[in-house]
Amino acid sequence: MSSYEGEIRSIAIIITAIVGFFFLIEYFIVWTPVNKTASNITAYGTVLLGLAGIVGIGNLTRFHLKNIFRQGKNWIPSIILLISLWLPLVLGLLYTRNHFIFSYIYNSIYLPTSQAFFAILAFYIVSGAYRAFKARNLDAAVLLIAGILVFMSNSPATGILWPGFQPLGKWIQDVFTAAGLRGITIGIAIGSVVTSLRVLTGRERRHLAGRGVE
Amino acid sequence: MIMSIKKLMEIDSRYLYLVMLILVSIPIIQPLGLPIRPSDYAIKVYNFIESLPPESVVVIDAAQTAGYGAELQTQYVVILKHVLKKDLKLIIVSFSAEGPMLVDMAYEGGIISGKPVDPAKYGDVYGEDYVYLGYIPGGETAFVSFARDCWMTKTDASGTPLEELPIMQYCKTAEDWNVIIAFTGGNHEQRIAQWYNAYLVPLIFGVPGVSAPRMYSYMASGQVYSMLSSLIGAAEYEILTNEIGLAAALMDVLNLGQLCVVAAVIIGNLGYIVTRIRGGK
Amino acid sequence: MIKLASGREVILVGTALILVILLYMMIIQGEKRKKLYPIRRLPAMDAMEEAVGRAVEMQRPIHYVPGTGALNRLEATSTLAGLTLLSYVAGLAAKTGARIITTCQVADVYPLTIEIVRQAFQVEGQTDMFREEDCLFMPQEKSAAGLIQRERVAANFLIGAFWHESLVLIEAGARAGAMNIGGAAYTLGQIPFLVSCCDYCLVGEEVYAASAYITKDPSETSVIAGQDYIKLIGLGFIILGTLLSTMGLTVLYDLFGA
Numbered sequence: 001m002s003s004y005e006g007e008i009r010s011i012a013i014i015i016t017a018i019v020g021f022f023f024l025i026e027y028f029i030v031w032t033p034v035n036k037t038a039s040n041i042t043a044y045g046t047v048l049l050g051l052a053g054i055v056g057i058g059n060l061t062r063f064h065l066k067n068i069f070r071q072g073k074n075w076i077p078s079i080i081l082l083i084s085l086w087l088p089l090v091l092g093l094l095y096t097r098n099h100f101i102f103s104y105i106y107n108s109i110y111l112p113t114s115q116a117f118f119a120i121l122a123f124y125i126v127s128g129a130y131r132a133f134k135a136r137n138l139d140a141a142v143l144l145i146a147g148i149l150v151f152m153s154n155s156p157a158t159g160i161l162w163p164g165f166q167p168l169g170k171w172i173q174d175v176f177t178a179a180g181l182r183g184i185t186i187g188i189a190i191g192s193v194v195t196s197l198r199v200l201t202g203r204e205r206r207h208l209a210g211r212g213v214e
Numbered sequence: 215m216i217m218s219i220k221k222l223m224e225i226d227s228r229y230l231y232l233v234m235l236i237l238v239s240i241p242i243i244q245p246l247g248l249p250i251r252p253s254d255y256a257i258k259v260y261n262f263i264e265s266l267p268p269e270s271v272v273v274i275d276a277a278q279t280a281g282y283g284a285e286l287q288t289q290y291v292v293i294l295k296h297v298l299k300k301d302l303k304l305i306i307v308s309f310s311a312e313g314p315m316l317v318d319m320a321y322e323g324g325i326i327s328g329k330p331v332d333p334a335k336y337g338d339v340y341g342e343d344y345v346y347l348g349y350i351p352g353g354e355t356a357f358v359s360f361a362r363d364c365w366m367t368k369t370d371a372s373g374t375p376l377e378e379l380p381i382m383q384y385c386k387t388a389e390d391w392n393v394i395i396a397f398t399g400g401n402h403e404q405r406i407a408q409w410y411n412a413y414l415v416p417l418i419f420g421v422p423g424v425s426a427p428r429m430y431s432y433m434a435s436g437q438v439y440s441m442l443s444s445l446i447g448a449a450e451y452e453i454l455t456n457e458i459g460l461a462a463a464l465m466d467v468l469n470l471g472q473l474c475v476v477a478a479v480i481i482g483n484l485g486y487i488v489t490r491i492r493g494g495k
Numbered sequence: 496m497i498k499l500a501s502g503r504e505v506i507l508v509g510t511a512l513i514l515v516i517l518l519y520m521m522i523i524q525g526e527k528r529k530k531l532y533p534i535r536r537l538p539a540m541d542a543m544e545e546a547v548g549r550a551v552e553m554q555r556p557i558h559y560v561p562g563t564g565a566l567n568r569l570e571a572t573s574t575l576a577g578l579t580l581l582s583y584v585a586g587l588a589a590k591t592g593a594r595i596i597t598t599c600q601v602a603d604v605y606p607l608t609i610e611i612v613r614q615a616f617q618v619e620g621q622t623d624m625f626r627e628e629d630c631l632f633m634p635q636e637k638s639a640a641g642l643i644q645r646e647r648v649a650a651n652f653l654i655g656a657f658w659h660e661s662l663v664l665i666e667a668g669a670r671a672g673a674m675n676i677g678g679a680a681y682t683l684g685q686i687p688f689l690v691s692c693c694d695y696c697l698v699g700e701e702v703y704a705a706s707a708y709i710t711k712d713p714s715e716t717s718v719i720a721g722q723d724y725i726k727l728i729g730l731g732f733i734i735l736g737t738l739l740s741t742m743g744l745t746v747l748y749d750l751f752g753a
Contacts, residue, residue: 024512027505027508028509039359042352042355043352045567046352046353046355046567049565049567049602052602052603053603055602055605056601056602056605056632056634057602059605059632063628063631097315097318103315106280106315107315107319107324110280111280111283111315111324111325111326112325114280114283115280115281115325115326117281117635117637117663118281118282118283118284118659120663121659121662122234122471123231123234123235124663124665124666125475125662126230126231126233126234126475126478127227127230127231127478127669128662128665128666128669128688129475129478129479130225130227130230130478130479130481131227131482131669131692132692133479133482133483133691134482134483134486135483135486135487136486143690144479147479147687148476148479148480151472151475151476152476154446154472155468155469155472155473155476156248156249156250156251156446156465156469157248157249157466157469157473159251160248160249166253170253170254173427173430174430174434177427177430178427178430178431178434181430181431181683182431184683184686184698184699185428185431186726187699187722187726188573188680188681188683188700190515190700190725190726191572191700191702191703191722192573192680192681192703193511193512194515194519194703194721194722194725195572195576195703196571197515197516197519199575203714204575204579281658281659282659353567354568399658400658400682401569403569404568404569424658424659424684424685425684426684427683427684428683428684
């Protein structure tokens with residue numbers, strides 16, 4: 001790692017710290033210049049992140065163009081990918097969603113394929129449940145029984161078998177699920193805050209492709 | 215017998231997919247009409263909207279995406295119909311990029327929307343009783359900005375200046391909202407922080423099934439008033455509002471699908487237990 | 496004129512922040528004294544080396560997804576944790592000669608994944624083994640299911656913030672015969688899928704503790720210890736609040752409640 005990279009990384013850490021602590025302090029202050037500056041910085045950040053999208057699109061285009069010119073593996077799907085990427089992008093930019101081709105692509109191609117991907121989950125849940133939901137020990141058995149009861153409660157037709165499934169499932173969700181998730185949420189929140197503080201103070205640097213921690 | 219149980223345990227997943235496919239296809243060909251009983255959460259949402267005084271401001275955050283479309287879009291359509299039926303002021307806004315496409319789909323009809331929703335059927339006039347402000351990018355910043363100034367877009371989704379829309383006189387800031395109903399698969403905490411915690415506006419969520427468990431603690435603390443969860447929530451709401459649509463029609467499919475998963479779990483475990491008892495791995 | 500923000504939420508956030516800062520200062524003291532706090536065994540972390548070794552033996556690649564969350568939203572810390580572990584797994588891959596394929600859905604995280612993997616190979620002195628074409632940008636992460644099955648990966652890592660695509664990727668890994676190792680913190684809805692269907696899983700803040708577990712560095716273990724102390728204080732508030740509410744005293748609720 002050259003010292004040039006090290007200096008750039010140091011600048012990134014300093015900017016992170018200044019902006020991060022500014023926002024932290026801004027939360028507790030009601031003063032128009034500070035609040036407006038925070039809003040503006042957030043808007044700039046949103047724009048920068050949009051520009052980051054260009055990096056991804058550019059990289060994807062470059063990778064697949066190379067594949068097409070070299071007639072590498074799956075070069076025909078690469079052509080389809082690039083058309084699928086750029087055509088709606090250009091149409092959307094020029095004509096917004098009102099263009100009939102854009103609407104057609106969204107309603108007749110993107111939406112059904114998204115739905116199909118989502119629908120695959122149903123099948124994967126069945127195979128996952130068959131393969132992995134086994135009562136290997138006491139913990140797994142408790143998880144399994146609770147899961148089956150909640151499943152039965154979510155399926156209204158099981159009220160025909162026994163009307164008690166729905167209230168029992170609701171009780172499990174309201175009491176056990178809520179309590180368990182509340183505990184996990186608190187732990188995650190604390191972990192997030194501490195990690196954020198470490199990032200703000202420069203003690204955590206892996207996101208900068210650094211060597212880790214100081 | 216052990217060999218056949220072993221074969222059953224190692225069955226190719228594609229046979230399971232075939233069973234699931236057959237089961238979910240049956241109700242599409244021949245609807246079964248299995249009963250649907252509204253849950254307490256759906257009833258709470260229904261009663262809340264029913265109890266709103268005339269000309270109350272209802273803000274809908276149509277942040278559905280295509281992936282969660284079948285769940286959130288069906289919820290959006292049934293709530294839309296309910297709000298349009300009543301004498302309420304409806305402001306629709308999207309904080310997701312796909313929101314505008316799905317808002318249009320509700321009026322035009324579509325594969326995940328069911329039949330078109332016609333506001334004129336309920337006596338509603340665009341600009342007086344309902345308005346669509348379009349997509350506001352920015353995530354949490356957008357939530358804050360919109361709550362502070364509902365006129366921030368300056369025009370509605372089709373470019374009409376907000377000054378020309380009488381409905382917008384009812385809605386300047388979040389202080390004017392009577393309820394906000396958000397249909398979204400993520401960013402729930404940000405909405406709770408920026409809308410409920412900041413302005414104490416009653417917040418109702420339409421969520422996909424996987425997001426429902428995290429809502430229980432927020433409902434218990436009162437930060438979220440109630441929710442519609444998944445296609446089931448939409449179907450329950452259709453029963454309550456007597457506007458039977460796509461969700462109720464798909465409930466048979468959902469029921470059989472869920473029973474298939476339960477059966478897979480039970481059979482898988484029976485095979486596992488028998489194998490363990492007979493000393494196998 | 497400058498005014499302090501008011502409201503119950505501000506009091507709650509302010510109190511929490513002061514606590515965190517005080518404990519953070521305690522952590523720094525612990526670092527200076529080089530105290531090593533023990534972390535309980537995390538099977539998923541032990542399995543990572545095994546998974547990479549398996550990939551080398553079977554001469555099949557590793558697949559790593561650092562989540563599908565962005566860096567500008569609440570799931571950012573989860574994504575950072577995923578990137579931290581990517582650094583570790585990529586280092587293992589470089590050391591052992593395994594091929595590592597990373598797929599990333601988020602544009603602002605994608606350049607980081609390339610740099611992290613490149614850096615990991617550079618540190619191990621295996622720069623020539625690094626393949627940028629194995630760091631893929633996939634706008635729909637679930638499309639990686641096809642890649643996982645085509646490449647017949649031997650180890651499938653899903654650590655970070657996930658939504659509904661997690662089960663697709665896990666099942667794709669299972670069908671390819673891969674060892675699935677998952678980890679989710681922010682997105683609670685996916686934890687049940689990861690726990691049930693992955694061979695090993697990091698749940699909630701185990702994802703944040705993973706880095707400390709690997710390095711066994713006093714500075715990192717102090718952070719984990721500090722988090723646990725904050726949780727104990729939170730637990731104290733919960734018990735106190737429960738007892739007070741049971742007795743009909745709502746002082747804590749009035750102070751902190753929404």
